[in-house]
Amino acid sequence: MDAIHIDKKEDTADGWRFVVEVGPDFNKIGFVVFLDKDYWTELTGGKYSPDELVTRSFRFLLAREPRTSVQRSFHIRDIQRNFSTYEERMKGPNP
Numbered sequence: 001m002d003a004i005h006i007d008k009k010e011d012t013a014d015g016w017r018f019v020v021e022v023g024p025d026f027n028k029i030g031f032v033v034f035l036d037k038d039y040w041t042e043l044t045g046g047k048y049s050p051d052e053l054v055t056r057s058f059r060f061l062l063a064r065e066p067r068t069s070v071q072r073s074f075h076i077r078d079i080q081r082n083f084s085t086y087e088e089r090m091k092g093p094n095p
Contacts, residue, residue: 032073
């Protein structure tokens with residue numbers, strides 16, 4: 001699986017904005033990902049950090065599609081629209 005690296009994390013009014021790089025050093029693809037605090041709490045119950053949710057979410061996506069198919073900018077909440085098992089997997093013990 002491709003390497004997932006959170007390059008930058010910024011606070012927003014209702015959550016966070018992440019800059020994430022995926023892939024090997026010579027061929028990384030950059031993504032901008034938004035996560036609001038309420039959705040983070042809903043999915044994790046505070047059991048793991050926002051950074052970990054973003055990383056787990058990318059693992060989930062990359063297991064289902066190539067990194068070149070992932071939208072370059074998205075809200076974590078959007079994943080559920082395309083993958084109906086996303087929220088269930090993130091709430092489970094091993095997403």
